Amino acid sequence: MRALGLYIHIPFCQSKCRYCDFYSLPHRQACKIHDYVSVICSHMEKEASLYRDCIIDSIFIGGGTPSLVEAHDFERLCDTIRRCFNVSCGVEFSLEANPDSINREKLLAYKKCGVNRLSIGMQSALDSELRCLGRIHTLEMLEKSYFLARECGFDNINLDIMYALPNQSLDAFLKTIERVIELNPEHISAYCLKIEDGTPFSKMELDLPNEDIQYDMYMTLCERLEALGYEHYEISNFAKNAHRCAHNLKYWRQMEYIGFGPASHSFFDGVRYYYDSDLELYTRDLELGAPKRLFEDSPQMSEDEMMDEYVMLALRLGDGISEREFFNRFKKDFKSEYDIEKFVKSGHMVAQNGIYRFSNKGFFVSNFILENILKSI
Numbered sequence: 001m002r003a004l005g006l007y008i009h010i011p012f013c014q015s016k017c018r019y020c021d022f023y024s025l026p027h028r029q030a031c032k033i034h035d036y037v038s039v040i041c042s043h044m045e046k047e048a049s050l051y052r053d054c055i056i057d058s059i060f061i062g063g064g065t066p067s068l069v070e071a072h073d074f075e076r077l078c079d080t081i082r083r084c085f086n087v088s089c090g091v092e093f094s095l096e097a098n099p100d101s102i103n104r105e106k107l108l109a110y111k112k113c114g115v116n117r118l119s120i121g122m123q124s125a126l127d128s129e130l131r132c133l134g135r136i137h138t139l140e141m142l143e144k145s146y147f148l149a150r151e152c153g154f155d156n157i158n159l160d161i162m163y164a165l166p167n168q169s170l171d172a173f174l175k176t177i178e179r180v181i182e183l184n185p186e187h188i189s190a191y192c193l194k195i196e197d198g199t200p201f202s203k204m205e206l207d208l209p210n211e212d213i214q215y216d217m218y219m220t221l222c223e224r225l226e227a228l229g230y231e232h233y234e235i236s237n238f239a240k241n242a243h244r245c246a247h248n249l250k251y252w253r254q255m256e257y258i259g260f261g262p263a264s265h266s267f268f269d270g271v272r273y274y275y276d277s278d279l280e281l282y283t284r285d286l287e288l289g290a291p292k293r294l295f296e297d298s299p300q301m302s303e304d305e306m307m308d309e310y311v312m313l314a315l316r317l318g319d320g321i322s323e324r325e326f327f328n329r330f331k332k333d334f335k336s337e338y339d340i341e342k343f344v345k346s347g348h349m350v351a352q353n354g355i356y357r358f359s360n361k362g363f364f365v366s367n368f369i370l371e372n373i374l375k376s377i
């Protein structure tokens with residue numbers, strides 16, 4: 001059977017963080033989320049027959065803040081998923097949660113529904129930094145929800161952290177690194193703050209760490225986590241004891257996944273599409289038949305574009321690119337197509353047994369290197 005990832009977007013947040021440009025609406029009434037779950041269930045029911053020959057081996061409920069969904073609505077959502085699709089018994093089932101909306105009742109409902117991976121937004125160990133980001137939780141709330149999740153039996157937890165925050169020094173970031181290490185999650189995602197257009201941060205005068213400090217932060221993070229046995233398997237992701245996120249690996253390995261909800265993306269039958277970031281439009285279109293699919297690429301990608309996409313995604317991963325696999329896929333020699341030797345010489349890439357991958361130093365400037373080597377940009 002054809003393996004497929006399933007993504008469901010929950011576009012509600014208690015309040016908007018100052019740096020965030022994800023599609024999420026302020027959560028004011030519980031009934032809105034209840035109605036939204038009904039909309040998603042109805043969309044899955046309408047499309048289920050398209051995926052009869054597939055087996056769902058990863059589910060990711062993301063947002064927004066999925067932990068805002070009440071326990072009974074969450075159970076309804078999961079019942080519908082299992083009724084509509086063939087779900088593998090070994091499915092990786094991830095859910096994003098924020099410390100302000102987790103409680104024991106919800107955690108037990110997640111367990112009952114088969115959620116086996118929690119991703120909790122920590123972001124920083126300093127309350128002053130959390131306030132600056134517009135987060136509505138404190139470190140204490142994060143720790144309480146983390147330990148509650150452990151008590152409820154979750155043995156695969158990711159903590160999200162951020163660096164290069166306004167006024168952040170290397171020492172301050174070290175406090176977050178050390179605290180996250182003490183908590184000992186199976187997985188850590190660490191993102192560099194990017195100032196996105198249209199966010200409150202984009203309209204503020206911010207004192208951000210310069211590139212040298214950002215570099216020190218990234219290198220310190222990588223060295224510290226790798227020394228403790230975390231596998232640095234993607235630019236921003238670290239996993240212990242084989243706890244890589246199978247769902248996210250699908251995006252980076254060009255495997256198939258389907259998304260439900262406004263702003264969700266899909267890749268199925270060689271076609272990439274997404275739904276507009278507009279809940280009202282999504283709901284209205286669904287009532288009339290189906291939400292309109294929007295397409296990311298021209299339906300016919302050129303060979304250079306396909307190779308570039310492969311290279312760009314594969315180099316995000318610590319596994320890198322195998323010359324042999326590249327040849328099997330495109331019938332071309334990787335080194336003749338891409339001018340990477342200079343980056344091997346400069347120490348930004350490592351070449352070993354026909355595998356090319358970024359070093360940590362290379363990961364840090366990967367956007368610049370990719371711009372330099374890709375053909376179609």
Ligand code: SF4
Pocket residue numbers: 012013015016017020021022024063064065098121
């Ligand atoms: S909780 Fe997450 S999705 Fe919601 S506003 Fe903050 S960063 Fe964005």
